[in-house]
Amino acid sequence: MQARAVAILVSFVLAVLTAGCGSGGSAVASPASGGGAPPTIRDAWVRAAQAGGTSAAYLSLTNGGAAEEQLVGVRAADLTDTASLHETSSDASGMTGMSPVDSITIPAGGTVALAPGGYHIMLMDLKKELKAGDRVTLALTFKQAGEISISAEVRAN
Amino acid sequence: MHERPAPAPPAPGPAPLDRRLVVGGGVALAVLVGLAAWLLAMAFLAPDERFVVTDAPTLELTDQAGQPFSLASLRGHPVLVFFGYTHCPDVCPATIGTLNQVLADAGDGPRAVFISIDPDRDGPREMASYLKYLPTAYTGLSGSPEEIAANARRWGVKYAKVDEGSPDGYAMAHTADVFLVDAQGRLRGRYPFGTEPGPITAAVKGLLAETPVTAGPIATGPPVSTGAPATGAPSIPSAPTVVPTAAPSTVPGTSSPAIGDLRVLLVSSSIWAGPQTPVIVTLSEPDGTPLDGAVPVTARVVGANETAAGPDVPATTILPTGASRASYVATVRIPVPGWWRLDLMTPDGRRGGVSIEALDPGTSAAIGAPAPASDTPTLADVDGQLLAITTQEAPDLRFYQESTADARAAGRPYVLVIDSSRFRVSPACGRALTMTRYLIDRWGADVAFIHLEPFVYQVITSAPVLSGDIANPPLNRWTAAWGLGDAVWPATDMPWIFVVDGQGIVRAKYRSIVGTADIDVMLGVIEGQGVR
Numbered sequence: 001m002q003a004r005a006v007a008i009l010v011s012f013v014l015a016v017l018t019a020g021c022g023s024g025g026s027a028v029a030s031p032a033s034g035g036g037a038p039p040t041i042r043d044a045w046v047r048a049a050q051a052g053g054t055s056a057a058y059l060s061l062t063n064g065g066a067a068e069e070q071l072v073g074v075r076a077a078d079l080t081d082t083a084s085l086h087e088t089s090s091d092a093s094g095m096t097g098m099s100p101v102d103s104i105t106i107p108a109g110g111t112v113a114l115a116p117g118g119y120h121i122m123l124m125d126l127k128k129e130l131k132a133g134d135r136v137t138l139a140l141t142f143k144q145a146g147e148i149s150i151s152a153e154v155r156a157n
Numbered sequence: 158m159h160e161r162p163a164p165a166p167p168a169p170g171p172a173p174l175d176r177r178l179v180v181g182g183g184v185a186l187a188v189l190v191g192l193a194a195w196l197l198a199m200a201f202l203a204p205d206e207r208f209v210v211t212d213a214p215t216l217e218l219t220d221q222a223g224q225p226f227s228l229a230s231l232r233g234h235p236v237l238v239f240f241g242y243t244h245c246p247d248v249c250p251a252t253i254g255t256l257n258q259v260l261a262d263a264g265d266g267p268r269a270v271f272i273s274i275d276p277d278r279d280g281p282r283e284m285a286s287y288l289k290y291l292p293t294a295y296t297g298l299s300g301s302p303e304e305i306a307a308n309a310r311r312w313g314v315k316y317a318k319v320d321e322g323s324p325d326g327y328a329m330a331h332t333a334d335v336f337l338v339d340a341q342g343r344l345r346g347r348y349p350f351g352t353e354p355g356p357i358t359a360a361v362k363g364l365l366a367e368t369p370v371t372a373g374p375i376a377t378g379p380p381v382s383t384g385a386p387a388t389g390a391p392s393i394p395s396a397p398t399v400v401p402t403a404a405p406s407t408v409p410g411t412s413s414p415a416i417g418d419l420r421v422l423l424v425s426s427s428i429w430a431g432p433q434t435p436v437i438v439t440l441s442e443p444d445g446t447p448l449d450g451a452v453p454v455t456a457r458v459v460g461a462n463e464t465a466a467g468p469d470v471p472a473t474t475i476l477p478t479g480a481s482r483a484s485y486v487a488t489v490r491i492p493v494p495g496w497w498r499l500d501l502m503t504p505d506g507r508r509g510g511v512s513i514e515a516l517d518p519g520t521s522a523a524i525g526a527p528a529p530a531s532d533t534p535t536l537a538d539v540d541g542q543l544l545a546i547t548t549q550e551a552p553d554l555r556f557y558q559e560s561t562a563d564a565r566a567a568g569r570p571y572v573l574v575i576d577s578s579r580f581r582v583s584p585a586c587g588r589a590l591t592m593t594r595y596l597i598d599r600w601g602a603d604v605a606f607i608h609l610e611p612f613v614y615q616v617i618t619s620a621p622v623l624s625g626d627i628a629n630p631p632l633n634r635w636t637a638a639w640g641l642g643d644a645v646w647p648a649t650d651m652p653w654i655f656v657v658d659g660q661g662i663v664r665a666k667y668r669s670i671v672g673t674a675d676i677d678v679m680l681g682v683i684e685g686q687g688v689r
Binding site for chain 1: 243245246248257286287289290317326328331349350550585587588591669
């Protein structure tokens with residue numbers, strides 16, 4: 001119980017730090033519902049791209065709870081009908097590609113980063129241009145916590 | 158590492174490097190050895206010998222304005238060259254982010270060239286649209302599938318379509334290294350995906366210091382003379398992890414070393430020493446017109462001193478459904494592993510050649526011989542407990558319907574994919590499965606696609622747990638039956654793909670990185686589809 005309290009405290013401190021970061025930071029999502037401690041979502045951003053193009057969203061997920069949590073789905077209805085979880089990986093020859101993943105597991109007390117070159121949320125066939133500075137809404141579905149909506153900043157890179 | 162005789166000089170691009178690096182999981186070792194060698198060279202060798210500087214391969218494509226582009230037009234500027242595609246959501250933008258930082262920090266002078274390896278979707282218009290978001294130092298190149306293949310091959314760049322579950326929704330897997338070319342058009346560095354801007358910026362600044370660049374419009378004239386003799390690359394502060402093998406110098410616009418008067422493009426990704434191995438090529442006239450398959454072609458393997466390694470063999474011509482040009486498949490004998498030249502000849506005396514590297518087959522199931530009489534487990538065998546037979550996160554059930562024995566009994570050809578998504582003994586693991594899914598969509602009705610996990614594992618509380626050490630993983634009996642896990646190709650050398658025909662004969666096999674194009678052609682040969 002004490003460990004969990006510490007984890008929550010750490011999340012809170014990080015959240016405050018992030019909130020103080022200015023332009024680079026983004027709001028920390030609050031849980032909508034669900035049992036246990038819902039994951040904390042930080043530093044969500046989406047790469048600028050043209051209408052009809054492809055973009056990706058990145059964020060970090062911290063599971064302050066005592067049980068494993070999984071990110072199992074994502075929606076970005078304003079942007080695309082096809083938002084999906086992907087993982088980029090490289091081989092020894094430098095050949096790099098990505099594969100869809102069903103879920104991303106966040107271990108109890110752990111943090112998983114969706115970052116360039118690794119896990120990401122792929123946004124295909126964009127309905128509109130994403131300009132740096134815009135804000136967009138992403139709805140993340142977790143196995144335990146259910147759906148959590150967050151606001152993400154559009155950045156050039 | 159494998160000692161291989163070299164009957165013919167090394168061939169295009171850095172392709173051999175990936176094969177050697179993956180062998181025995183020796184990546185880290187190779188990097189360490191390379192770094193050590195570089196440090197030694199820095200300490201003891203004369204400047205000229207510190208770094209093997211070779212001319213960069215040529216780039217002959219179309220720019221974003223629809224005009225012909227040659228890399229030579231950027232002489233006088235350091236150039237950062239990378240390959241990608243405009244629908245790329247993650248890797249290419251990340252690389253561009255890095256290069257933008259490099260360009261911002263290095264000042265005026267450097268240029269960047271982005272080549273699309275997605276010719277089906279990217280043309281000059283798409284490149285122009287994409288470049289609107291990028292600094293003016295960028296040029297965006299596109300071309301026909303043949304042109305892209307030829308240019309990518311010269312740079313040792315590989316790419317393949319990856320199924321994303323919808324007809325147009327494919328992604329591309331591709332070599333994502335950044336190449337650094339100096340103002341004299343020489344290849345001076347190669348940086349793997351994920352390299353931070355710092356080392357690249359430092360290298361670019363080093364090049365700028367050795368060759369002052371005139372700021373302003375992109376030079377389009379003849380090569381700028383720097384007055385300074387070539388002195389190796391003493392000022393490059395960071396050692397690229399991989400220094401490419403010298404690509405043979407090529408006549409601009411040709412797709413392969415100019416041997417004879419036919420242009421040859423190699424399609425095969427694994428070629429094997431032994432009594433028989435299929436080698437797939439495409440052929441075109443010097444002006445780029447593809448040979449349509451009407452002309453009969455014979456093939457000959459040539460070693461050192463122009464000695465033929467065996468008799469001339471006729472090549473089969475095939476035009477797979479949906480393919481834009483004919484491929485030629487020659488089944489040849491290659492006596493020992495190493496570099497050879499494959500010559501292709503027409504009855505009217507025209508000839509073309511391409512360097513090929515034959516791999517040591519070790520004890521892996523031989524091409525031309527009956528496939529091992531081993532079964533593979535199916536979904537029915539494990540009562541639907543998928544985790545018992547696959548560690549894929551989102552298993553494609555089409556891989557688990559039929560066993561190798563079922564396919565053999567039914568006289569159906571099959572593609573056996575030995576790969577693990579979970580136990581990644583090599584960074585290529587999981588990739589063969591992803592690639593093959595694309596082929597199931599094309600061939601699934603006529604050909605069985607079978608996935609086999611290579612290792613012994615247990616399922617403990619819904620998680621697969623390897624029954625042993627990942628550094629020396631235990632092969633299961635089905636995988637061992639295919640002759641893998643020997644001294645040449647240890648258990649850590651994954652993935653593998655075997656292609657077996659309806660008579661149960663092994664017709665092709667691939668290790669590590671696999672392109673979809675050559676398997677596609679082999680299935681066409683086996684199925685008799687598109688054979689001329």
